[in-house]
Amino acid sequence: MSLQVEDTKVGTGTEAVAGKTVTVHYVGTLTNGSKFDSSRDRKEGFTFRLGAGQVIKGWDQGVAGMKIGGVRKLTIPPDLGYGARGFPPVIPPNSTLLFEVELLDVR
Numbered sequence: 823m824s825l826q827v828e829d830t831k832v833g834t835g836t837e838a839v840a841g842k843t844v845t846v847h848y849v850g851t852l853t854n855g856s857k858f859d860s861s862r863d864r865k866e867g868f869t870f871r872l873g874a875g876q877v878i879k880g881w882d883q884g885v886a887g888m889k890i891g892g893v894r895k896l897t898i899p900p901d902l903g904y905g906a907r908g909f910p911p912v913i914p915p916n917s918t919l920l921f922e923v924e925l926l927d928v929r
Contacts, residue, residue, distance in 0.1 A: 823918070825880050826897035835890025836928040840873025844885060845927040851920045858912045867926050878903050880919065888925040896921040 838844045845867040850859040861868045870876040872885060880898030888894055898919040900906070908915040 823897075823899040825883055825899065825902055827884055828895040828897075829888075829892060830895055830922075831891070831893040833889030833892025833925055835925075838872055838885050838888045838925055838928050840882075840886060841871070843869060843871050843929045844925060845869045845929075846885065847924045847926060849922045852913070853918050853920065869927075878919075881921070881923075884921075885923060885925065888923070890925050890928055893922065893924045896923060 846869075847861045847867055848859075849857060849862060851857045870881075873882050875882065878898065880896060880902035883902065884894065884896040884898065896919075898921065900916045900918060903917065903919045904913050904915075906915050908917060913919070
């Protein structure tokens, strides 16, 4: 399986490209529907440098090309997520991850 990307809302602001620092809101769930993480629950966005390996590969690939204000659903296979090791105790080994990502800022 490869990364699956679905734009639920196309943004109109600055485009996220590798090398830029982006801020997103996200909700991460497993395929069984259980939520494992959410920046919205913490009420603060998550900031990282796109394409720099600071996040899982599925994020580096899946956030690229988004524009500020956009919302995208990412279905990330294990090899682009946490792989065979998972992220105990929250994410089991070989898990497909589902993320809803909203791009808030690009710098």
